[in-house]
Amino acid sequence: MAKMFGEMAVFSGRSNRPLAEAICKDLKLTMSEADMIDFPNENIFLQLKCSVRGQDVFLIQGLSVPVNRNLVEMFVFLDALKRASAGRITIVIPFYAYGRSDKKDQPRVPITARLLADLIVTAGADRYMTVDLHAGQIQGFFSIPGDEFTAFPILSDYLVEQKIPNAVVVAADLGFAKKARNFARRLDVPLAFVEKRRIGNDPNAQALTIIGDVENKNVILVDDEVDTAGTLVEAIQLVKRNGARQIFSVCTHATLSHPAVERLRAAPIEEFVCTDTVPIPPERHLPNFKILSVAPLLAETIARTHAGRSVGEYLHDTQ
Amino acid sequence: MAKMFGEMAVFSGRSNRPLAEAICKDLKLTMSEADMIDFPNENIFLQLKCSVRGQDVFLIQGLSVPVNRNLVEMFVFLDALKRASAGRITIVIPFYAYGRSDKKDQPRVPITARLLADLIVTAGADRYMTVDLHAGQIQGFFSIPGDEFTAFPILSDYLVEQKIPNAVVVAADLGFAKKARNFARRLDVPLAFVEKRRIGNDPNAQALTIIGDVENKNVILVDDEVDTAGTLVEAIQLVKRNGARQIFSVCTHATLSHPAVERLRAAPIEEFVCTDTVPIPPERHLPNFKILSVAPLLAETIARTHAGRSVGEYLHDTQ
Amino acid sequence: MAKMFGEMAVFSGRSNRPLAEAICKDLKLTMSEADMIDFPNENIFLQLKCSVRGQDVFLIQGLSVPVNRNLVEMFVFLDALKRASAGRITIVIPFYAYGRSDKKDQPRVPITARLLADLIVTAGADRYMTVDLHAGQIQGFFSIPGDEFTAFPILSDYLVEQKIPNAVVVAADLGFAKKARNFARRLDVPLAFVEKRRIGNDPNAQALTIIGDVENKNVILVDDEVDTAGTLVEAIQLVKRNGARQIFSVCTHATLSHPAVERLRAAPIEEFVCTDTVPIPPERHLPNFKILSVAPLLAETIARTHAGRSVGEYLHDTQ
Amino acid sequence: MAKMFGEMAVFSGRSNRPLAEAICKDLKLTMSEADMIDFPNENIFLQLKCSVRGQDVFLIQGLSVPVNRNLVEMFVFLDALKRASAGRITIVIPFYAYGRSDKKDQPRVPITARLLADLIVTAGADRYMTVDLHAGQIQGFFSIPGDEFTAFPILSDYLVEQKIPNAVVVAADLGFAKKARNFARRLDVPLAFVEKRRIGNDPNAQALTIIGDVENKNVILVDDEVDTAGTLVEAIQLVKRNGARQIFSVCTHATLSHPAVERLRAAPIEEFVCTDTVPIPPERHLPNFKILSVAPLLAETIARTHAGRSVGEYLHDTQ
Amino acid sequence: MAKMFGEMAVFSGRSNRPLAEAICKDLKLTMSEADMIDFPNENIFLQLKCSVRGQDVFLIQGLSVPVNRNLVEMFVFLDALKRASAGRITIVIPFYAYGRSDKKDQPRVPITARLLADLIVTAGADRYMTVDLHAGQIQGFFSIPGDEFTAFPILSDYLVEQKIPNAVVVAADLGFAKKARNFARRLDVPLAFVEKRRIGNDPNAQALTIIGDVENKNVILVDDEVDTAGTLVEAIQLVKRNGARQIFSVCTHATLSHPAVERLRAAPIEEFVCTDTVPIPPERHLPNFKILSVAPLLAETIARTHAGRSVGEYLHDTQ
Amino acid sequence: MAKMFGEMAVFSGRSNRPLAEAICKDLKLTMSEADMIDFPNENIFLQLKCSVRGQDVFLIQGLSVPVNRNLVEMFVFLDALKRASAGRITIVIPFYAYGRSDKKDQPRVPITARLLADLIVTAGADRYMTVDLHAGQIQGFFSIPGDEFTAFPILSDYLVEQKIPNAVVVAADLGFAKKARNFARRLDVPLAFVEKRRIGNDPNAQALTIIGDVENKNVILVDDEVDTAGTLVEAIQLVKRNGARQIFSVCTHATLSHPAVERLRAAPIEEFVCTDTVPIPPERHLPNFKILSVAPLLAETIARTHAGRSVGEYLHDTQ
Numbered sequence A, B, C, D, E, F: 001m002a003k004m005f006g007e008m009a010v011f012s013g014r015s016n017r018p019l020a021e022a023i024c025k026d027l028k029l030t031m032s033e034a035d036m037i038d039f040p041n042e043n044i045f046l047q048l049k050c051s052v053r054g055q056d057v058f059l060i061q062g063l064s065v066p067v068n069r070n071l072v073e074m075f076v077f078l079d080a081l082k083r084a085s086a087g088r089i090t091i092v093i094p095f096y097a098y099g100r101s102d103k104k105d106q107p108r109v110p111i112t113a114r115l116l117a118d119l120i121v122t123a124g125a126d127r128y129m130t131v132d133l134h135a136g137q138i139q140g141f142f143s144i145p146g147d148e149f150t151a152f153p154i155l156s157d158y159l160v161e162q163k164i165p166n167a168v169v170v171a172a173d174l175g176f177a178k179k180a181r182n183f184a185r186r187l188d189v190p191l192a193f194v195e196k197r198r199i200g201n202d203p204n205a206q207a208l209t210i211i212g213d214v215e216n217k218n219v220i221l222v223d224d225e226v227d228t229a230g231t232l233v234e235a236i237q238l239v240k241r242n243g244a245r246q247i248f249s250v251c252t253h254a255t256l257s258h259p260a261v262e263r264l265r266a267a268p269i270e271e272f273v274c275t276d277t278v279p280i281p282p283e284r285h286l287p288n289f290k291i292l293s294v295a296p297l298l299a300e301t302i303a304r305t306h307a308g309r310s311v312g313e314y315l316h317d318t319q
Helices: A016-027 A067-082 A113-124 A134-139 A152-162 A172-188 A230-239 A259-264 A297-308 A309-319 B017-027 B066-084 B112-123 B136-141 B152-162 B174-187 B230-241 B262-268 B295-307 B311-318 C016-027 C069-082 C110-124 C136-141 C152-164 C174-187 C228-241 C262-268 C295-307 C311-318 D017-027 D067-083 D113-123 D136-141 D153-161 D174-187 D228-241 D260-266 D293-305 D311-318 E019-027 E069-082 E112-123 E138-142 E152-162 E174-187 E232-243 E260-267 E294-306 E311-317 F017-027 F067-083 F112-123 F135-143 F151-164 F172-187 F230-241 F260-266 F293-307 F313-319
Strands: A008-012 A033-038 A044-048 A056-060 A088-093 A127-131 A145-150 A166-171 A193-197 A203-210 A219-224 A248-256 A273-274 A289-292 B007-010 B034-038 B046-050 B054-058 B086-095 B125-130 B146-149 B168-172 B189-200 B202-211 B218-228 B245-254 B269-273 B289-291 C008-012 C034-038 C044-048 C056-060 C088-093 C127-131 C146-149 C167-171 C191-199 C202-211 C220-225 C247-254 C271-275 C289-292 D007-011 D034-038 D044-048 D056-060 D088-093 D127-131 D147-150 D166-170 D191-201 D202-211 D216-225 D245-255 D271-276 D289-292 E008-012 E034-038 E044-050 E056-060 E087-092 E127-131 E146-149 E167-171 E191-198 E204-209 E218-226 E247-254 E269-273 E289-292 F008-012 F032-037 F044-048 F056-060 F088-093 F127-130 F148-149 F169-173 F191-198 F206-211 F218-226 F247-254 F271-275 F289-292
Touching: A008 A016, A008 A297, A016 A056, A033 A067, A044 A067, A056 A067, A067 A088, A067 A113, A067 C069, A067 C110, A088 A297, A088 B007, A113 B136, A113 C069, A113 C110, A127 A297, A134 A145, A134 B136, A145 A297, A152 A172, A152 A273, A152 A289, A172 A193, A172 A219, A172 B174, A172 B189, A172 E008, A172 E152, A193 B174, A193 B189, A193 B202, A203 A230, A219 A230, A219 F293, A230 A248, A230 A259, A273 C127, A273 C191, A297 A309, B007 B017, B007 B295, B017 B054, B017 B295, B017 D136, B034 B066, B046 B066, B054 B066, B054 B295, B066 B086, B066 D067, B066 D113, B086 B295, B112 B136, B112 D067, B125 B295, B146 B295, B152 B174, B152 B245, B152 B269, B152 D056, B168 B174, B174 B189, B174 B218, B174 D147, B189 B230, B189 E204, B202 B230, B202 D153, B218 B230, B218 E204, B230 B245, B230 B262, B245 E069, B295 B311, B295 C289, B295 F169, B311 C174, C008 C016, C008 C295, C008 E044, C016 C056, C034 C069, C044 C069, C056 C069, C056 C295, C069 C088, C069 C311, C088 C295, C110 C136, C110 F135, C127 C295, C127 F271, C136 C146, C136 F112, C136 F135, C146 C295, C152 C174, C152 C247, C152 C271, C152 C289, C152 D191, C167 C174, C167 D271, C174 C191, C174 C220, C174 F172, C174 F191, C191 C228, C191 F172, C191 F191, C191 F206, C202 C228, C202 F191, C220 C228, C228 C247, C247 D216, C295 C311, D007 D293, D007 E112, D017 D056, D017 D293, D034 E260, D034 F172, D044 D067, D056 D067, D056 D293, D067 D088, D067 D113, D088 D293, D113 D136, D113 E138, D136 D147, D136 D191, D136 E112, D136 E138, D147 D293, D153 D271, D166 D174, D166 F127, D174 D216, D174 E174, D174 E191, D191 D228, D191 E174, D191 E191, D191 E204, D202 D228, D202 E191, D228 D245, D228 D260, D293 D311, E008 E019, E008 E294, E019 E056, E019 E294, E034 E069, E044 E069, E056 E069, E056 E294, E069 E087, E069 E112, E069 F067, E069 F112, E087 E294, E112 F067, E112 F112, E127 E294, E138 E146, E146 E294, E152 E174, E152 E247, E152 E289, E167 E174, E174 E191, E174 E218, E191 E232, E204 E232, E218 E232, E218 F127, E232 E247, E232 E260, E294 E311, E311 F067, F008 F017, F008 F293, F017 F056, F017 F293, F032 F067, F044 F067, F056 F067, F056 F293, F067 F088, F127 F293, F135 F148, F148 F293, F151 F172, F151 F247, F151 F271, F151 F289, F169 F172, F169 F293, F172 F191, F191 F230, F206 F230, F218 F230, F230 F260, F293 F313
Parallel strands: A008 A056, A056 A088, A088 A127, A127 A145, A166 A193, A166 A219, A219 A248, A248 A273, A273 A289, B007 B054, B054 B086, B086 B125, B125 B146, B168 B189, B168 B218, B218 B245, B245 B269, B269 B289, C008 C056, C056 C088, C088 C127, C127 C146, C167 C191, C167 C220, C220 C247, C247 C271, C271 C289, D007 D056, D056 D088, D088 D127, D127 D147, D166 D191, D166 D216, D216 D245, D245 D271, D271 D289, E008 E056, E056 E087, E087 E127, E127 E146, E167 E191, E167 E218, E218 E247, E247 E269, E269 E289, F008 F056, F056 F088, F088 F127, F127 F148, F169 F191, F169 F218, F218 F247, F247 F271, F271 F289
Antiparallel strands: A033 A044, A193 A203, B034 B046, B189 B202, C034 C044, C191 C202, D034 D044, D191 D202, E034 E044, E191 E204, F032 F044, F191 F206
């Protein structure tokens, strides 16, 4: 197999350093460092602490809160790497922001998910890696090659181990219907949906219905992201009213914006299963949280990308 | 309101000339013409028959069969318009091809829907207009401004007029779940799904299930496109087995590849309601077809685009 | 004179709305509005409240604190305008951030001022306008046409009116030497410099010297920006030790990062003269502040740009 | 010599698989494979069957009939290779289409040969290789590096071996005059031309004249391409009327559109000498056809390109 | 007809100011002026003397000697116009340099004619106009729209008026064969060629032959350009040896590099007919020169381009 | 350390061949050659004499007189290298022209320093290297990575060796104030300035003042470039009038346009210390010239760039 670039170097911005460290540990590699300082005027100063000339650089930077700081830091970091003559720059984005801004579904709105992809390329990225985009089509927003991985096999493997009897997978968002079907197939259980329908022209008046059967079943609610947990909590109330027993909540990205933690604490959830694509500080970590790591997945694909070995085969075997 | 470009000129490629003529009729405009000749070696010769210097040109060319000819003809047409110094070129694509190739859902496949968008821009388009993309995110594949319209209000208005009692909207494809929900809301009827799940690792072994209730109901099967009608016919059989009464099939794009017409002829469909985004030659026109025209929609938005008047407001009122 | 685009529309992001309102008032124009909402996950939602099809749009958004939010909001706003088919988009940046990151003066640092220019173009700007860049060369970082204005004539006109006897202009930063010379020429007074020189290899050990004569003189300290006021206060102490009498501090951009206000309150400054390119909230407004507005300057140049009339002539007359 | 990329991989589209196989055989390399399927709606599905990460990929795809299918397939193939992270992609185009659409020689026509070059680059090619372009200037239509080879030395070597006495080279198209001169020089024989001149303003009324001497000579008619063979047959009649003896027809690209085979069968041609840049199916293969292969030429240049060895020297020695 | 840009403004670089003045006179327009100064270090300083905001600017600058100065001046001029916010910039290049560097006909040479086109676009041109390119394909080197005009109708009209009896058109360069044919057709006279063939491998040993009949005829030698007149003088000697009577030399571009004037003075030429695309200073002006102006042609097409009227129709009528 | 490209190859244009030869000697490398011919029409013909396929090419070409020829030759050379499939092309520009055209400090002027950077990238450069730009911000005009080196450590090391007693560094241009400060710090001597101020509105009436103390001191006048030496000679007269003793003139780039040599010959300069970034022909070489070579600096950084070793560390150690 060909090794096309210089040594591998892994850098991390400030968005999710624990994940970056776990990846480097898996890669048995010392993380490359950079000074990152917020000046009093909030301008970010950044200086790489080692040469990257010709190297095969991976920069790990997710787009969770503080989103704007993390985004601008990503741009600045990419520019520094490019102007320092890195051989190839792969931006690793464990969590991609603005995933819901992926089309003009109202007049005169931006398509921010496409905009970000263009800005990332302008700033200097040669390739990208990311995990569970809100819509797979966002891949096509990038003009550079890249790989989207899914953490759902990690999540479903865990649930299979839990041997939940009489389970049903429920998608709380119809936009997630197809992925929920695939998830249900992995667990070999049936599927149901929560339909949220606006009533009249009032955007706040909404009717919720269950399509499919949840009565006397243990419900596994799946989504790509749990943010304020508002939709999740509504869905839990609905399935409970329809006779559901235990509730499991499963997602890749636990962004947990306020008041998510309070809502989750109050909700009758058996287990909240997520990954570490977004860092969850200890104070937001509830007893029923199960956080699975995507570090082995990302480490292996980084290693294969660097070595020019097939990523597709690995994903096929594991995903 | 500002009029920013020269006179409006509407051209048509060979893919859907009846629609282009209907649009011009609505616009009370004589269609601008071009010679288009296939040489014996299949190379397309194209020459505009009038000056387009500085004009505000709209080229209507859909991407139905023959797809490759229509696509290359679109590129050649755009190049001719650009090199003839058109002031602004809007490509109007009533039916966009390769909509299902919108992400890498398998290793080592292209994202052809993004590729086409890039090629169209390279060939010379300044703006685009299109109708009911397979995924709204394809808007974000374009680096140029544009508008996607939906024909579903036209379709739902027609069905409301039919006063179908005890109806249920059924989506045969889970990827269409959200749009089916919106459609059901317009008709104010419930929603159900056909779930197609692969069994084991055999891609051909599939189980179909109904999620939701169709018993004794008049079923309205909706999708963006009906191609070979294979999925449609399976869905019809399934809902029939589950006690459905009358069946209506509704879609924007009736591409009707072989053997769609034979299947539709044999299927117990009350009415097949579609639009003219794809031309349906008379010999494929079954007695239970109802073809609604998108020409008024496209004509009005072309007129507004040319005049610099709001398209969003018009869509809000009508859609 | 030619009017090349549709109607003029002026929008404002959230960075400096008072300035935008003053500009619109001068232009006798109602500001165009957009919804701007920070979602709980900090993602910015933006929707234009009126059509901009073909219009000649000016978006006013400076890059003061919160810098990252203002920057991302600028990108998102530009994308919305572009995809809403604005005829021409001029980004008006009263204060440009990252002006000191304008070259690689250390190894492995970015050139963020160039990066921003590229990102702004990628996001959709067709032209730019800005005021007193940290280095005039930043104009050349833009690949789009634009205009940099200087507020120094406004500042010097004010000082001339104050009839300060026996004055000397002092530049606290040698990088500002040439502009300080021009400023001194407008006031027709002599010039001196504060030289800051690192001692040995310790970056924190610095020697300050006066080059030129300040004894018994009224000192006018000029710079493009006062941020934490650290350099300014050192310079004041130095000129005082060298026999200066009254001190005036003059700058275009009063970014006033912490602890600037405390420092300015404690310093023996007769008057602190600046402009409104950066908004100064009332609670930071000290009694000896004199804030001059750049709104008439920007309003006139926006009007001339829209009408296709010469901006250079106006600047020549006033600057 | 440097080897800059990963392993070499040679793929072939469906346009000229026999040539691709001959090249791989010469390279002693197993061809890399891809699934290529035409869906019922004519959309092309393509999936690479092996990893190309970092590899030095050569895709062989000519643009003979079906031209549009072959062109779109080329674009889709390039996109799949690019998104699968190939290290370098060289498109090998044994026969380039639209060569006669290389300038605006009439108002309002496209320059399709330039358009294709741009589309090929947009789709993902890093380099190109091609054989005997209709005009050498088409090289300059590509913004990427590349090599044009000529098969005329292969053709002239063959003719020299035939020891044709008293020969004259005749160009049937004045645009081929210079290349015909070079060909005549290789054979060390004189040169003559067929002049085709339009009479009056009727584009169909044409006068043919011989410029130069063919009487009692064996005529070798050369051109880059024989398509419908109409011009060729007219030229044969003319030289025969002017006293020519035996006729040899020589070209690189035997595209042979209808009714070329019928015309060639009927014409008094001693031998029709061409290459395999365009596949000639057995049923179109006449007894007097001599097809020389460009496979060794392309194989050697592919090997040299991959190894970073000089192509120019090889061409100088052989061409 | 639409008028899409601001007022028309015509500027001229220093390469061919007499032509630019003649064009402005035809347009009844005062030429717009710019200061152009060569600093002692040869850097060119340029400043436009009037505003061009939004205007429809035509910059006339040919690429004759001093070629490098004229080329760099063109780039600098374009940049000044772009940054001064011209509405549209058309570069008018009466004579395009490097026309013979239009393909890689030897290994490791540039394609300078394409390079220039790219540089011109980078510098800021939106459109181009030019006259009689060495190869029409150079049109395709531009990624911007443009028009190539031919001066041959002007030249042939003049010759028709001269009523030269028993004439024959002779092309001294086989690359000019097709255009010579068209020229002969306009004069309704026969055609002949000078064939120049290298002997052996010595690039300096060349054999010249006449193909066609010139005996007792008045020979009209045509080419696009006469540079050193070496080829021309060889051709004259050859046709004279073959019995030609009077000699007329006709070309569009009389670049007349040393020692062209000496050679032309010594040669038995009845009349040397050319145009003013390249300025001929009075001291190089021989008594038998007839210089026809392209100013009316360029003025009319500039006027039509500005007004958005058809150029193709005008050319069809006149060319 | 990784070696990412093929063999290193160093080429030189005609601008500063002695420097290129010194660099190659330091690198113990035979310079790669190209034919460069000025045709009679001044078009430059260029052909590389060896293959560069995949190689890591460094082209040395400064932009001193003849500037336009050297610039166009650089473009043509880059195009030839790119089309000959060089692996990576680094343009080494020992002296960059048009450094003073780095902003629009007057209306309607170009920013030629940015324009050149764009043209160089368009022509094919992948990276750049240069020495002592007139303004460091010009680095940001390049969209490609690169390195600016400074020769001032070479110059200051030399002056330190000279042990000049009682010295003062004087900057004759306030735009050079900050660099002069750094230079003074290296010599550990004080700093003074020449202030040149326009009087009234007459651009030719200027007053010169010394800011700082030069009485009885040995003055070291520093600047980046000495061109006509006009400013230098004025500064010498001024410091002499203010009591200076010996005068040393120091600069990186001795472009020495007419009448610099005459002025320098007449001026009371102890020593004129410069580098070889611009070639000084023997006839312009005065007895008090000391020319220090940048060849070792450029050779080492070329070697490190090729090997992928840190350039920053080397510069930190030496600069």
